[in-house]
Every structure is written in structure tokens, then in C-alpha cells.
Amino acid sequence: MDFALSPEQQDLIALARDFARKEIAPEVAAYDREERFPIEIIRKAAGLGLMGGVVPTEYGGAGLDHKTYALVVEEVSRVCHIVGVAMTLASGLVGNSVFAFGTEEQKRRYLAPLARGEAFGAAGVTEARSGTDVSDMDTVCRKDGSDYVLTGAKMWISFLDVAEWFLTFAHLGVDERTGRKRICAFVVDRDLPGVSVHPLQNKFGFRPLKTGELVLEDVRVPADALVGEEGRGFAVAMNAVENGRLGVATRAVGLAQASVDAAVEYSKDRVVFQQPIARFQMVQKMLADAIVGTEAARLLVLRLADLKDRGERARSYASMAKMYASDVAMQAAIAAFQIHGAYGVSDEYPVGRYLRDAKVFQIVEGNNELHRALIAEGSTGIR
Ligand SMILES: Cc1cc2nc3c(=O)[nH]c(=O)nc-3n(C[C@H](O)[C@H](O)[C@H](O)COP(=O)(O)OP(=O)(O)OC[C@H]3O[C@@H](n4cnc5c(N)ncnc54)[C@H](O)[C@@H]3O)c2cc1C
Structure with a gap:
């Protein structure tokens, strides 16, 4: 590389x-x-x-x-x-x-x-009941002439305030041959009758994003709102996961680096027991672990990006980069918060925000338990 x-x-x-x-x-x-x-x-x-x-x-x-x-x-x-x-x-x-x-x-x-x-557009994938098991969605669509009519609700959808359209998914019932739901992908304009949004307030993290419920109540869309083939919508969602995970992983590296930056600066400035706290070896351990972790996460992101640039399949690397970068962001944020002592609790410093957001990174774009399972399954071939 x-x-x-x-x-x-x-x-x-x-x-x-x-x-x-x-x-x-x-x-x-x-x-x-x-x-x-x-x-x-x-x-x-x-x-x-x-x-x-x-x-x-x-x-x-x-x-x-x-x-x-x-x-x-x-x-x-x-x-x-x-x-x-x-x-x-x-x-x-x-x-x-x-x-x-x-x-x-x-x-x-x-x-x-x-x-x-x-x-802006937004991704309406997650549902309240099925969560991580995206293909088990409840949102349905039926055909009416050449139109489709969508009914259901998506949960935890971001950009609700600014999105002009949603890439979203609904199913046409279960395919008797495969036993799987026949999922379709659609672009749904925000201003269509039956579309409403209900953002959550006072979220723990990712606060500037308006995230919440996208309700589709008998929303009629023309046939040209279908993305990809009818019944092949899951492939649409899965096709983009490598790019999606690259984006999340690189943002998590940015957040981890922000924690490192804050921790390094504060540890040089803060003097107790007549010395900068950067001189304490246990503080140095926290700094070193966060610095090395962040650099290693960056290298995984670059490895994933390099595979994408070569046009190679990178599903397992996408999981590794997303999982590792978000775990490192969490570890670095905890270290930065600890190094700030009581001042970490005050919103005079950004480390509280880093900690809240790092936790969310471990959950979004596939929780890290799922990614661990995918990485292991990718190696063993056993599902
Ligand atoms: C701030 C924020 C923004 C979001 N934005 C969007 C968005 O724009 N569009 C969108 O579609 N979604 C969005 N999401 C949803 C997010 O992608 C989901 O929360 C996520 O996929 C997990 O689903 P869930 O919360 O229902 O967890 P669940 O599926 O209920 O899982 C709960 C826990 O169970 C465990 N678990 C679940 N599955 C497995 C498994 N296979 N193996 C091992 N353990 C497992 C994990 O510990 C997991 O954390 C957003 C979420 C948040 C918090």
C-alpha cells in the first residue's frame, strides 16, 4: 500500500x-x-x-x-x-x-x-421492531396499476429536518420459493401525501442530527421511484455497506484523533503535585494507548479505502474498520475524559461530547457485536 x-x-x-x-x-x-x-x-x-x-x-x-x-x-x-x-x-x-x-x-x-x-437525502432503513435484522422489515408496499403504495414506519432515521427525499425500503410479501421478503428500494420525496417525520429530542449523542421516525401512510409513488429491480431491494442496501462503513469508520477516526488532541493538550497544561500531569506514567499509558489505537484504526481505514480503489471486495475489512475505529474512538474518549478530571464533566471542554458520540459510533452502521460476528464468520465460513 x-x-x-x-x-x-x-x-x-x-x-x-x-x-x-x-x-x-x-x-x-x-x-x-x-x-x-x-x-x-x-x-x-x-x-x-x-x-x-x-x-x-x-x-x-x-x-x-x-x-x-x-x-x-x-x-x-x-x-x-x-x-x-x-x-x-x-x-x-x-x-x-x-x-x-x-x-x-x-x-x-x-x-x-x-x-x-x-x-439532502436520507436513508430510511432501520425499523423499530426488526432493528439490526434489516431484511425482517414490516413496512409493506403493494402495486396499484404501475404505482406502488407504501405503508409502515422507519425508526432512528437521521436528517429528518433537511432531507428532501428518503432512500427507503418496503416489501411486497414473502416469496414462497425462498421464504424471504420481496424487498423493494424506493426514492420517496418528502412532500408526498402520507409522509411525516417525528424527530426525537434531547438525544444522548449525535445531537445536531435530527433523528427519529419516518412514517409512510399509504404513500403512493410512481414506478420510476423504484431503485433497482422489484424484489431485489436488499441487494441495493447491501451493495453500499462497504462505502457506508468506510464513511463511519473514518469519522470515528476523526473523533478518536480529536480526543487524543484534547488529552495531549490538557495533560501538558494541567499542573498538579507541581508537575504537568503528562509526566505521570499512568497518564502516559492512557495517552499512548489512545495514540496507537487511533493510528492503527486509520491504517485499517486506509486499507479498506485502498481495496475499494482497486475495485476489490472488502466486506470483511469494512467490518474491521468500522468496529475497530469506533471501539478506539470510545477508548480514546474515555482516556481524554479521565485525563481532564473534573473539567471533563464541564461543557467548557469538548471531551464530554466526544464520549457521548463515541458510544453512538459503536451502535450505528451495524452494532460492533454484529461486526465481530461477520469478521469471524468471514474467516471460519461458519454462520
Ligand atoms: C443517532 C443515530 C442515528 C441513526 N441514523 C440512522 C439512519 O439515518 N438510517 C437508518 O436506517 N438507521 C439509523 N440508525 C439506526 C442504527 O443503524 C440502528 O440503531 C442499528 O442498526 C442497531 O439497531 P437497533 O438499535 O434496533 O439494535 P438491535 O438490533 O435491537 O440490537 C441491540 C443489541 O443487540 C445486540 N445484537 C443485535 N444483533 C446482533 C447480532 N447479529 N450479533 C450479536 N449481537 C447482536 C447488540 O449488542 C446490539 O447493540 C441510527 C441510530 C442512531 C442511534
Whole structure:
């Protein structure tokens, strides 16, 4: 694997770093506290071309390779991974599903504005009952002429306040031959009759995102809202998991690095027993473990990105990167919080936010227990 970065890659990463420090850092604590999505910051990021990720330029994207994309998202996530998640929408599940399975018209209408950062889409996958077992969804669709009518509800859906459309899934009943639900993927416009959203308030973490319930009450969509083939919607969701997990993993590395940065700075400044606490060996152990963990997680992310750039299958590496990076983010956040002592509890310092968000990273995009199982199954072949 080649770790050398070209001058163009270095310039883009420096641009992202500079943007994050100047535009995001002064605002992030306030919008996290107020549970406010920083739309004005996203617009500025779009103006710099930071939203287009790996989407080809012909569809409004930046046409980046996966390695550059990951490093750019990490730089921004080091200051705020919520801006980071907005940057991954076009390249992850939402945009990549339309890119890989959508018609030309769907790519122009939905993907291109998303990649340019002009409009938002969201992923409506999870349901209240079935949770991680996505294919066991209850949301149904029926055919009426050439239209489909969707009925059901999705839970824990993000971007409810700004999404103009949802990539979502419903089933046409159970296939008698396979015993599996015949899942269909759709793009559903937010303003259609029967679509309503119900955001949760005062979330533990990821607070600037409006996350909650997406209700579909007899929502009628035309046949051209179908993404991919009828009954093959699960393949649409699964196709994008590697890109989705790359995005989550690189944001988690950014968060882990933020914890390391905060812990290092504080341990140099804080003096007790007439010495900086950085001199205590047990503090050094916390720092060293967080630093090494973060670097190792970054290398796993780059390995995943490199496989994607070579066009190779990377399902197991996607699980490894997502699981390890989010576990490291948690470990680094705990260390940073401990090193801040009582001051970690105050919202004068960001480490409380890091800790809350790191916990959520271990749950989203497949909980880490699921990823451990997938990694082991990938090696043993035993399910
Ligand atoms: C802030 C936030 C934002 C989100 N945004 C979105 C979004 O935009 N779109 C969307 O569709 N979803 C979203 N989600 C949903 C998220 O992806 C799900 O929460 C996640 O997939 C887990 O589902 P669940 O919470 O129902 O957990 P459950 O499936 O009920 O699992 C509970 C626990 O059981 C264990 N477990 C479950 N399955 C296994 C297994 N196979 N092996 C071992 N242990 C297992 C794990 O410990 C797991 O944590 C979001 C969630 C949060 C918290």
C-alpha cells in the first residue's frame, strides 16, 4: 500500500483542515448544545467542493479516490463528525445506492444535487421492531396499476429536518420459493401525501442530527421511484455497506484523533503535585494507548479505502474498520475524559461530547457485536 500523498491530495486535505478550524471549530459546541444542524456550514463546505466525495464529476461529485475521500472526511470529523456525515451522504448508502442501481433520471434528479451539497437525502432503513435484522422489515408496499403504495414506519432515521427525499425500503410479501421478503428500494420525496417525520429530542449523542421516525401512510409513488429491480431491494442496501462503513469508520477516526488532541493538550497544561500531569506514567499509558489505537484504526481505514480503489471486495475489512475505529474512538474518549478530571464533566471542554458520540459510533452502521460476528464468520465460513 502506498502511503505517499500527491501535492493535490495534500492540498485538499489542508483545505479541509483549514475549513474545519476556521469555520466549524468556533461553532460546534453551540450547535451541539442546541441540537441544531449546521446548515450554513454545510453550504460553505459545498462551496469548497467538499461534499462530492467519490461520486463521479458527471453526477456533481468530486470524483475522489476512496483514500483521499477518507482522509478529507477525517480532517473535518476531527472537529465535527456531523459535518463529516453530511460529507459522506453522496458517497455512502444514500448516494451510492442511486449511483449503482438508479436510472439515469434518478441520478440526475437525486444524486447530483446531493453530491453538489444543494439538497439532502436520507436513508430510511432501520425499523423499530426488526432493528439490526434489516431484511425482517414490516413496512409493506403493494402495486396499484404501475404505482406502488407504501405503508409502515422507519425508526432512528437521521436528517429528518433537511432531507428532501428518503432512500427507503418496503416489501411486497414473502416469496414462497425462498421464504424471504420481496424487498423493494424506493426514492420517496418528502412532500408526498402520507409522509411525516417525528424527530426525537434531547438525544444522548449525535445531537445536531435530527433523528427519529419516518412514517409512510399509504404513500403512493410512481414506478420510476423504484431503485433497482422489484424484489431485489436488499441487494441495493447491501451493495453500499462497504462505502457506508468506510464513511463511519473514518469519522470515528476523526473523533478518536480529536480526543487524543484534547488529552495531549490538557495533560501538558494541567499542573498538579507541581508537575504537568503528562509526566505521570499512568497518564502516559492512557495517552499512548489512545495514540496507537487511533493510528492503527486509520491504517485499517486506509486499507479498506485502498481495496475499494482497486475495485476489490472488502466486506470483511469494512467490518474491521468500522468496529475497530469506533471501539478506539470510545477508548480514546474515555482516556481524554479521565485525563481532564473534573473539567471533563464541564461543557467548557469538548471531551464530554466526544464520549457521548463515541458510544453512538459503536451502535450505528451495524452494532460492533454484529461486526465481530461477520469478521469471524468471514474467516471460519461458519454462520
Ligand atoms: C443517532 C443515530 C442515528 C441513526 N441514523 C440512522 C439512519 O439515518 N438510517 C437508518 O436506517 N438507521 C439509523 N440508525 C439506526 C442504527 O443503524 C440502528 O440503531 C442499528 O442498526 C442497531 O439497531 P437497533 O438499535 O434496533 O439494535 P438491535 O438490533 O435491537 O440490537 C441491540 C443489541 O443487540 C445486540 N445484537 C443485535 N444483533 C446482533 C447480532 N447479529 N450479533 C450479536 N449481537 C447482536 C447488540 O449488542 C446490539 O447493540 C441510527 C441510530 C442512531 C442511534
